[in-house]
Amino acid sequence: SAVISQKPSRDICQRGTSLTIQCQVDSQVTMMFWYRQQPGQSLTLIATANQGSEATYESGFVIDKFPISRPNLTFSTLTVSNMSPEDSSIYLCSGTGGDTEAFFGQGTRLTVV
Amino acid sequence: AQRVTQPEKLLSVFKGAPVELKCNYSYSGSPELFWYVQYSRQRLQLLLRHISRESIKGFTADLNKGETSFHLKKPFAQEEDSAMYYCALLIQGAQKLVFGQGTRLTINP
DSSP, X not given: OOXXXXXXXXXXXXXXXXXXXXXXXXXXXXXXXXXXXXXTSOEEEEEEEOTTSOOEEXXXXXXXXXXXXXXXXXXXXXXXOSOOGGXXXXXXEEEEOSSSOEEEOOOEEEEEO | OOEEEOOOSEEXXXXXXXXXXXXXEEOSXXXXXXXXXXXXXXXXXXXXXXXXXXXXXXXXXXXXXXXXBOOEEESSOOGGGOEEEEEEEEETTTTEEEEOOOEEEEEEO
């Protein structure tokens, strides 16, 4: 099984600023994903982080707002840009390896004030 | 459209009682379904998947294609089963998961 280290675990940010969240996996994973979990709601997929190419975004999410990088098979970042209070949420990264089991980071609890 | 529905947001049962967390799905392809669990202050983790047909921590789940369901069951609940449970559907090809809304299970002593 893979272990994903995600940081920061939480942050309080001013509106209009940006925050970059990092995920480091202890082994190579085939796929990496970024999710958002708003208070009291389920996990919503933001995008699939593709190694060496642009991420694949889900409907309602755009690259300008959530730029994603994945330079190699073990690392990815998500930036939440030009934040507003509506961006307050938990952000999660996950990865899948040879089979279909997904592993998750601890999550980043973001509060925008 | 692919969708996962967990009709109960909250479920509370007494210790030793049977538990059933409901999950229904909508998917045009061949479904691969999972149950993920998040215990207090822990990360989301896999509980079980239908293709392995195994029992984990006393929980089982059977895929019923006729009823498009994948309900999670345990005959005798324990206090340590209190957690948030998510049913998830794997979208073939894209290999991404679609999650249900989650059910918060509370086991009362």
